[in-house]
Amino acid sequence: MTAAFPGKRLHSATRLLHAGAPALRDGAGPVNVPVVRTSTVRFENTAAQADHHHRRTAGERVASYGRHGLDTHRALEDAVVGLEGGHRAFLTPSGLSAITLVLLALLSPGDHALVADGVYAPLRRVDSTLLQRLGITVEYFSPTHDDLASRLRPNTRLLYLESPSSLLYEVLDLPALSAVARDRGVTVATDNTWSGGWFHQPLALGANISIQAATKYISGHSDLMQGIVVVDSPALAAKLSTAYEALGLTIGADDAYLALRGLRTLPVRLAQHQRNATAVAEFLQQQPQVSRVFYPALPTDPGHALWKRDFSGASGLVSFEFRHATPAAANAFVDALRLFGIGASWGGYESLALAAQPERLREHRQWTGDAPVVRLHIGLEEPQDLIADLAQAFADAAPAL
Numbered sequence: 001m002t003a004a005f006p007g008k009r010l011h012s013a014t015r016l017l018h019a020g021a022p023a024l025r026d027g028a029g030p031v032n033v034p035v036v037r038t039s040t041v042r043f044e045n046t047a048a049q050a051d052h053h054h055r056r057t058a059g060e061r062v063a064s065y066g067r068h069g070l071d072t073h074r075a076l077e078d079a080v081v082g083l084e085g086g087h088r089a090f091l092t093p094s095g096l097s098a099i100t101l102v103l104l105a106l107l108s109p110g111d112h113a114l115v116a117d118g119v120y121a122p123l124r125r126v127d128s129t130l131l132q133r134l135g136i137t138v139e140y141f142s143p144t145h146d147d148l149a150s151r152l153r154p155n156t157r158l159l160y161l162e163s164p165s166s167l168l169y170e171v172l173d174l175p176a177l178s179a180v181a182r183d184r185g186v187t188v189a190t191d192n193t194w195s196g197g198w199f200h201q202p203l204a205l206g207a208n209i210s211i212q213a214a215t216k217y218i219s220g221h222s223d224l225m226q227g228i229v230v231v232d233s234p235a236l237a238a239k240l241s242t243a244y245e246a247l248g249l250t251i252g253a254d255d256a257y258l259a260l261r262g263l264r265t266l267p268v269r270l271a272q273h274q275r276n277a278t279a280v281a282e283f284l285q286q287q288p289q290v291s292r293v294f295y296p297a298l299p300t301d302p303g304h305a306l307w308k309r310d311f312s313g314a315s316g317l318v319s320f321e322f323r324h325a326t327p328a329a330a331n332a333f334v335d336a337l338r339l340f341g342i343g344a345s346w347g348g349y350e351s352l353a354l355a356a357q358p359e360r361l362r363e364h365r366q367w368t369g370d371a372p373v374v375r376l377h378i379g380l381e382e383p384q385d386l387i388a389d390l391a392q393a394f395a396d397a398a399p400a401l
């Protein structure tokens with residue numbers, strides 16, 4: 001492909017496939033972006049060095065030191081900025097560090113932040129161990145039960161959301177919530193890990209910042225830890241950039257390369273995750289031991305209408321609630337699985353199961369049950385094999401369920 005492909009605007013999947021393709025030299029060149037590892041940057045002369053430094057401090061994305069990342073980092077940032085429809089991206093060593101970066105960049109002593117109660121649970125640890133020490137107040141609220149406008153205070157600086165929520169996949173009305181916050185000058189950040197940035201574009205729906213754990217679907221192969229923050233404006237980029245520099249955040253070029261490689265197949269992988277997860281969710285709905293299945297793509301899910309409006313696909317995460325089981329029986333069910341791995345995280349090609357901790361569920365206002373919940377990540381195995389594994393685990397654990 002030549003650099004300027006003529007004709008119509010390309011579809012996103014096509015742009016993802018060709019993002020960052022290196023220019024040909026002397027009539028030939030590699031398909032892929034080179035892995036440019038470096039700890040520092042060399043300049044032609046002191047004037048060039050001063051120029052880079054000046055442009056960098058003026059907010060341009062220019063590397064004047066190894067920590068800023070060169071070609072590989074730049075190609076990944078550009079691809080993700082294109083995917084999320086933003087202004088600039090920041091690459092961090094994990095999804096959690098991306099969250100912490102946003103919180104530390106935007107909140108100062110005396111500030112107040114409203115955080116959705118269904119967020120990725122370790123955020124609460126950032127709050128209790130770091131933000132509280134800095135005199136920052138975090139208040140958890142239910143974006144579907146509470147009135148956001150009445151929760152906003154004069155010192156509220158940040159509305160932090162995640163849609164769908166962790167564990168129970170509560171779909172939020174992002175346009176409505178963002179409008180209320182932005183009307184009061186409050187920045188809106190949301191965790192977009194569930195969609196991989198592929199079938200949900202929070203910045204187009206009113207959020208200012210989209211956060212992803214690239215560890216999950218962007219990597220797609222359970223071999224990478226990485227976080228990405230995309231912001232919608234130069235003003236937010238400047239704020240994020242200051243904190244990013246101060247915290248000394250960076251990632252290695254090999255990891256940037258792996259994330260870029262994952263992006264190439266993100267659309268095809270996610271389509272298959274959705275097909276497989278839908279088959280499993282429909283199977284689970286028919287099981288007498290299961291009282292509820294949480295998956296926004298199911299017409300029976302309470303978030304289905306909002307999901308249809310604001311998302312163009314669904315992930316491989318499916319949770320379900322047992323009708324009667326004790327926590328020990330739920331553990332026996334998980335232990336009886338053979339094909340599913342047992343573990344945290346998700347987004348790789350392989351299926352995983354996790355018994356949800358009751359204290360995590362109780363953090364969600366949406367949660368009214370008391371039976372155990374199991375979270376499944378449905379991978380790319382043949383769904384009939386996954387269903388057979390679940391069926392034998394239901395049978396094996398039957399006396400306890």
Ligand SMILES: *Cc1c(COP(=O)(O)O)cnc(C)c1O
Nearest residue numbers: 094095096120191193213215226
């Ligand atoms: C896993 C996850 C994170 C954290 O990512 P790590 O790379 O594991 O630190 C953040 N948000 C969500 C929704 C996640 O699932």
